[in-house]
Amino acid sequence: MAVAQHTAAELVYCIFDLQRTLRCTTTASVQAADLGVALEGVLRIVAGGEPLRASDVAARLGVGASALSRQVAELEEHNFIFRKPDPADGRAHLLSASEPGRKYLAQIQRRRAGTVQQMLAGWSEEEAANTAHTVQHLTQTLRDAVMPQPRTQKYGPIQDNQSQTLAGVN
Numbered sequence: 001m002a003v004a005q006h007t008a009a010e011l012v013y014c015i016f017d018l019q020r021t022l023r024c025t026t027t028a029s030v031q032a033a034d035l036g037v038a039l040e041g042v043l044r045i046v047a048g049g050e051p052l053r054a055s056d057v058a059a060r061l062g063v064g065a066s067a068l069s070r071q072v073a074e075l076e077e078h079n080f081i082f083r084k085p086d087p088a089d090g091r092a093h094l095l096s097a098s099e100p101g102r103k104y105l106a107q108i109q110r111r112r113a114g115t116v117q118q119m120l121a122g123w124s125e126e127e128a129a130n131t132a133h134t135v136q137h138l139t140q141t142l143r144d145a146v147m148p149q150p151r152t153q154k155y156g157p158i159q160d161n162q163s164q165t166l167a168g169v170n
Contacts, residue, residue, distance in 0.1 A: 015138075025115065025116070025119070026112075034108070035074075035075075035078070035080075035104075038071060039071055039074060039075060040105070040108060041061065042057060042061065042068065042071045042072065042075060043075055043080055043081065043097060043101055043104070043105060044105060045057050045060055045061065046075075046081050046095045046096065046097050046101075047097035047101060047102055047105055051084065051094035051095060051096040052094060052095050053086065053092055053093070053094060053095070054068055054069070054072060054093070054095060055092075057072075057095060059147070060147070062146075062147065072095065075101070078100075078101075078104075079098055079100050079101070080097065080098055080100055080101030080104060081095050081096065081097055081098060081101055082095075082096055082098055083095055083096075084096065
C-alpha cells in the first residue's frame with residue numbers, strides 16, 4: 001500500500017528537523033583539529049572499500065567535479081588520501097584512504113558515537129538498533145530515488161562500497 005500524502009508530509013518535516021538537529025549535534029562535537037563534515041564525508045566514501053575514481057565519489061555525493069577536486073586536494077595535503085593511476089584507464093586516477101586517514105575516521109567515529117550514546121542514555125539498545133535500521137532503510141530508499149544508477153564501464157560495474165548516514169554521524 002502506498003504512503004498517504006499526510007504521512008509523507010510529516011516524514012518530510014521530521015527529516016528536516018532531524019537534519020537541523022544533526023547539524024547542531026555535529027557542530028557541538030567539532031574540535032579545532034577536525035576537518036569538517038564535508039571533508040569527512042569525502043574521506044568516509046573513499047575509505048569505504050576499493051579505490052574509487054574522483055568522478056564516482058562526486059556522483060555519490062551529488063557534487064560537481066570542481067568542488068570535489070578542492071576537497072580531494074585538501075585531504076591529500078593532510079595525507080589522508082592518495083591517488084594512483086587507474087590501471088584500466090591511464091588518464092584517470094583512483095583515490096584511496098591512507099592509514100592516517102583511516103585512523104582519523106576511526107577517532108571521529110568513536111567520539112561521535114560516544115556523544116550520541118550519551119544523548120540516547122534513556123533509550124534501550126533495541127530502540128537504538130531499530131532506529132538505525134529504519135534510518136538506513138529510509139536513506140537507501142531516498143538515495144535510490146534521486147541518485148543516478150551506478151554507471152557501467154567497459155571494465156564492469158562501479159561498486160557502491162559503503163552506505164553513508166546523514167551528516168556523517170555514525
